[in-house]
Amino acid sequence: MRLSHALPAGLLALTLSACGGKAADSTLLRESFDSGDTYSRTVPGTPAQACEAARRTLLSQGYAIARADADAVEGNKNFQPRDDAHEQLVLRISCAARGDEALVFISAVQDRYALKKSPTSASVGVGALGSVSLPFGSNDDSLVKVASSTVQDADFYRRFFARLQQYLPAAKAGTPEPVPPVPAPQTPVPEPRPAAPLPPAAAPAAMPTATLPEPAPAEAVPAVDHAAEAADVPTPPADTPTPLN
Template sequence: MPCLSIARCLGACGLLALLAACGAPVKQFPLQEKFDSTATYSRLFDATATQTCEAARRALLSQGYIINTARGDLVEGQKSFQPEPESHLQMVIRVVCAPDTTDGKVSLGFVTALQDRYALKKSNNSASLGVGAIGSVSLPFSSGSETMVKIGSETISTDAFYDRFFDLVRRYLLASDWIEPEP
């Protein structure tokens, strides 16, 4: 009977450990999305969706962005930054242009900027070489490698950032032959 009581004891201890783990608090993150303002990420333009996206493409090009996608309803560009020797930032800006009126002469531009952060990770690798004809001789070889590792990603939510972008898009629309300047 002593084995049975030990098994019960171990079973009870295991159950208690499981229940204790279940009771451990789980880290909760505050809700980040509010869905309260459309003014940050979108603007109305007195232009067609195609004209708005073309102005957005020119705005991105004027700031050194590489254009990944350019269509009549979508523009996406990216730009890389290196603020410190061992860190790297990559910004991707995506603009979606949609007609807002039935005649298509007014459009909405929706913009989102995503910034990814990377850090340099160093790792040491070592290997040895055994030569069987001479005997058991091992010669150590070591090398190091460096890789950029993504450490974070964030949607830019600063109103001033988007205000400056939309102002630049508006300037390209006004500079084009498509739009008459407002009196």
């Protein structure tokens, strides 16, 4: 009796340990943050130039761009492997500064859709039973997401970054350099102008010289012979008194 009771307990413990081992080996617990660079690369240039190169890389491979910013790019591409199946690949890229270079992160998610058929029913009113739902002849087909997983293929990301390097020079040349801010205009201080040279002093005008009339030539005055006059005048006698006027 004791052995029969102990046997189910041992089987239960073995079952639980087996379940715990499977949980430890699940995909979520196997995820590790290693030091690999599968999902990131350091590239030359600024984050805006790196994201512009990523956008051109997606466009060159037929991806539809859903978002394109200076630090993030998102694109998707559709696939139809079978008539009743549909797949979509979504790539999300982020760009961050790393010193004088840019650090590019990428993550690819693969979504799977399947075509599901759902029969359409119609309600028919019956007097005795009320409303009765009967199957309708046609079916509605719709795509339903059946799986979604992150792509972990290292070669897939390696090919993406190799293609990205080809567009970096073009992105760098196409991205305008930031324009330095224009300083506020300042009122220029007028420089002192050199004094204009004075014109040479004009020589004083010569005063007109008054022309004086030449004096008339003096008439010749006959010379008086005082000796003759003295001879003609009689000499009064000494005794004769001089008359008083």
